[in-house]
Amino acid sequence: MTARRNWQDLPDSEGRFGPYGGRFVAETLMPLVLDLERAYRAAQADPGFAATMADFWTHYVGRPSPLYFAERLSAHFGGAKIYFKRDELNHTGAHKINNCLGQILLAQRMGKTRIIAETGAGQHGVATATICARLGLPCVVFMGATDIERQKPNVFRMKLLGAEVRPVTSGAATLKDAMNEALRDWVTNVADTFYCIGTAAGPHPYPEMVRDFQSIIGREARAQILEREGRLPDALVACIGGGSNAIGLFHPFIADEEVRLIGVEAAGRGIDERFEHSAAINGGRPGVLHGNRTYLMQNEDGQILEGHSISAGLDYPGVGPEHSYLHDIGRAQYLSATDKEALAAFQLCARLEGILPALEPSHALARVGDVAKEIGRDGLIVMNLCGRGDKDVFTVADALGVGL
Amino acid sequence: MSARIAQRFASLARANRAALITYIMASDPDHETCFEILHALPAAGADIIELGFPFSDPMADGPSIQKAALRALKAGGSLRQTLELARRFRESNADTPLILMGYANPIESMGYEAFAQATHASGADGAIVVDLPPEEDTPLRSAFAPHGLSIIRLATPTTDDKRLTNVLDGASGFLYYVSVAGVTGANVATAQAIESAVSRLKRVTALPIAVGFGVREPQAAAAIAKHADAVVVGSAFVDEIAAVPDGPKADAVERVLRKVQLLSEAVRTARTKEGTRA
Numbered sequence: 166m167t168a169r170r171n172w173q174d175l176p177d178s179e180g181r182f183g184p185y186g187g188r189f190v191a192e193t194l195m196p197l198v199l200d201l202e203r204a205y206r207a208a209q210a211d212p213g214f215a216a217t218m219a220d221f222w223t224h225y226v227g228r229p230s231p232l233y234f235a236e237r238l239s240a241h242f243g244g245a246k247i248y249f250k251r252d253e254l255n256h257t258g259a260h261k262i263n264n265c266l267g268q269i270l271l272a273q274r275m276g277k278t279r280i281i282a283e284t285g286a287g288q289h290g291v292a293t294a295t296i297c298a299r300l301g302l303p304c305v306v307f308m309g310a311t312d313i314e315r316q317k318p319n320v321f322r323m324k325l326l327g328a329e330v331r332p333v334t335s336g337a338a339t340l341k342d343a344m345n346e347a348l349r350d351w352v353t354n355v356a357d358t359f360y361c362i363g364t365a366a367g368p369h370p371y372p373e374m375v376r377d378f379q380s381i382i383g384r385e386a387r388a389q390i391l392e393r394e395g396r397l398p399d400a401l402v403a404c405i406g407g408g409s410n411a412i413g414l415f416h417p418f419i420a421d422e423e424v425r426l427i428g429v430e431a432a433g434r435g436i437d438e439r440f441e442h443s444a445a446i447n448g449g450r451p452g453v454l455h456g457n458r459t460y461l462m463q464n465e466d467g468q469i470l471e472g473h474s475i476s477a478g479l480d481y482p483g484v485g486p487e488h489s490y491l492h493d494i495g496r497a498q499y500l501s502a503t504d505k506e507a508l509a510a511f512q513l514c515a516r517l518e519g520i521l522p523a524l525e526p527s528h529a530l531a532r533v534g535d536v537a538k539e540i541g542r543d544g545l546i547v548m549n550l551c552g553r554g555d556k557d558v559f560t561v562a563d564a565l566g567v568g569l
Numbered sequence: 570m571s572a573r574i575a576q577r578f579a580s581l582a583r584a585n586r587a588a589l590i591t592y593i594m595a596s597d598p599d600h601e602t603c604f605e606i607l608h609a610l611p612a613a614g615a616d617i618i619e620l621g622f623p624f625s626d627p628m629a630d631g632p633s634i635q636k637a638a639l640r641a642l643k644a645g646g647s648l649r650q651t652l653e654l655a656r657r658f659r660e661s662n663a664d665t666p667l668i669l670m671g672y673a674n675p676i677e678s679m680g681y682e683a684f685a686q687a688t689h690a691s692g693a694d695g696a697i698v699v700d701l702p703p704e705e706d707t708p709l710r711s712a713f714a715p716h717g718l719s720i721i722r723l724a725t726p727t728t729d730d731k732r733l734t735n736v737l738d739g740a741s742g743f744l745y746y747v748s749v750a751g752v753t754g755a756n757v758a759t760a761q762a763i764e765s766a767v768s769r770l771k772r773v774t775a776l777p778i779a780v781g782f783g784v785r786e787p788q789a790a791a792a793i794a795k796h797a798d799a800v801v802v803g804s805a806f807v808d809e810i811a812a813v814p815d816g817p818k819a820d821a822v823e824r825v826l827r828k829v830q831l832l833s834e835a836v837r838t839a840r841t842k843e844g845t846r847a
Contacts, residue, residue, distance in 0.1 A: 179704065187704075187705055188702065188704055188705060189673055189700045189701065189702075189705055190700055190702065191628070191629040191699050191700060191702075191723070191725075192702055192722075192723040192724065192725050192727075192728060192736065192747065193629075193725040193726075193727050193747060193750050193751075194727075195702045195704070195727075195728075195732065196727045196728065196729065196732060197727065335632070335635050336625065336626070336635075336639075341626060342626075345626050345627075345628045348628045348629075349628065349629070349631075349751075349752045352628075352629060352750060352751060352752060353750060353751040353752065353755065354750075355727055355750045451677075452674045452677050452678060453672075453673040453674045453677050453700065454626060454674060455626075455628070456700075458677070461674075463674065463678065465678070466647040466648060466649070466675055466678060467624075467648070467674040467675035467676070467677060467678030467679070468623075468624065468625040468642060468647075468674075468675070469625045469626050469674070
């Protein structure tokens with residue numbers, strides 16, 4: 166890159182990150198997304214909103230999450246020092262709650278009385294149901310029938326938290342279909358309903374808003390690494406499905422152009438013409454879906470393809486629009502890891518650090534060794550350990566051929 | 570704006586009746602059966618045709634049209650096949666307006682310029698793109714302009730007066746009023762709500778007003794046809810195709826056309842039955 170960019174201008178007033186983002190929604194929803202943007206601007210300007218968030222972060226979510234030096238893993242790779250930003254220690258076990266808290270507090274401020282959400286693996290559904298229970302709001306979670314079958318413990322967790330889990334049977338009955346169905350519900354219940362989107366995608370202002378709520382990850386990490394090491398890291402590494410944990414870590418470092426930003430997509434069974442992966446940037450091309458223009462997995466006619474990943478949380482055919490832009494301008498680099506590599510990294514982390522990572526950040530773990538070696542012994546890396554792996558033990562056992 | 574659309578509405582206004590706009594999905598249940606239906610629609614009473622191009626993720630559609638899209642895709646349907654059906658239709662029909670309807674991504678994938686050229690070459694008159702609100706349709710507008718193709722805009726119960734100005738800026742052909750907040754085929758608004766919405770729109774635009782979403786039965790169509798310039802019916806026809814999943818294709822053709830005749834009759838006589846419109 167040559168000239169320094171004015172990062173404050175992202176997105177622009179039309180919700181664009183370069184050519185990506187925007188508001189590609191049916192006319193019925195346009196007034197709603199415009200209204201949401203106004204409400205979000207008002208909340209941003211209100212110190213009371215930030216104070217309420219901060220109080221929940223400290224006393225309910227358990228923030229700040231630690232920045233942990235993964236000493237044995239660093240020694241194992243023999244390169245840069247690797248720190249984990251431990252968002253898996255949050256209440257509900259992942260970074261998802263950062264965003265749900267922000268959006269649902271905003272919904273309450275807007276006088277909305279019903280929350281809807283989509284979920285794939287169930288983590289966003291659980292986080293949404295959790296905050297709804299805490300704030301006393303009814304919650305409906307749309308989940309593909311295929312995913313409901315694959316993720317029974319999370320379905321039950323949501324029900325225990327008082328949410329209604331509505332099975333989606335259209336399409337392939339997975340995450341993108343759940344999102345379609347949530348949009349159909351929203352377009353039908355325009356007056357009272359708030360749609361809590363689970364990643365930094367969708368029509369403007371969602372990608373910006375979700376990024377801002379997740380940026381607590383990067384703000385804490387920045388302060389923590391400065392305190393621990395007295396300097397900024399050389400690289401940040403995070404896994405990418407829709408990319409909300411990654412953009413949350415990256416964003417507070419985005420103007421520090423000496424810090425490398427590295428996203429790791431899910432390469433599934435390999436990135437090729439079979440499309441048995443979920444690597445929208447590495448294996449897709451730009452298009453329009455779910456309210457934004459971004460990289461998508463699609464055929465030559467623009468039909469969206471079903472992704473595959475061992476990690477249900479990365480199994481989405483698109484990616485947040487800001488990542489598409491950071492990729493195009495070269496500010497961030499997007500690598501990928503296969504199911505097998507993620508599985509091996511999962512086991513390695515368990516044995517060396519005593520931490521069961523979720524299969525999502527196991528993709529980041531699968532590349533962090535390469536990055537550490539490339540940067541070398543004097544280097545510093547912060548990797549987002551964005552979820553814990555308890556939810557994945559059955560999937561891992563199955564993949565390893567172990568009967569439980 | 571397309572001359573064919575304007576001429577059709579002008580002649581219907583002289584006859585003091587509303588238009589029946591029929592929606593079917595291209596390549597549903599297969600290319601040839603769809604072509605047979607398409608070819609026979611005007612004789613059965615369709616005044617204007619909306620030809621859907623299939624998309625894997627039809628977010629604004631109810632179950633009927635979702636399933637139609639899946640059938641079409643399974644049968645090899647695509648935006649290119651849709652344009653080919655439009656071209657074949659135009660070979661034998663010079664004056665029934667035909668409008669393409671669908672979602673943005675197949676168009677993005679083809680490219681806006683290429684889509685505009687192909688639309689023009691096929692003899693179609695314009696397009697309705699559900700997820701391209703006015704804020705996002707500039708590339709399509711620029712590409713359509715040199716060919717005189719229409720962009721049909723949507724107004725909904727949530728479109729307030731301020732937004733309506735936006736919606737009308739660049740709209741052509743007719744204005745499609747989505748009568749209820751919801752997906753296609755779900756339920757229909759009350760006659761009273763539709764009448765007041767049509768009057769509100771008539772005050773701010775000279776474009777013909779078409780009303781759709783949830784219209785399935787002759788009675789509902791007739792009630793709308795009293796006030797609006799056009800009634801749009803889609804899910805009801807698509808359901809006739811779904812009703813014969815494994816039956817002879819001729820049955821699907823016959824069922825759709827019979828339903829079109831029924832609705833056309835209701836629309837044609839809506840104003841004469843209880844006196845002419847004031």
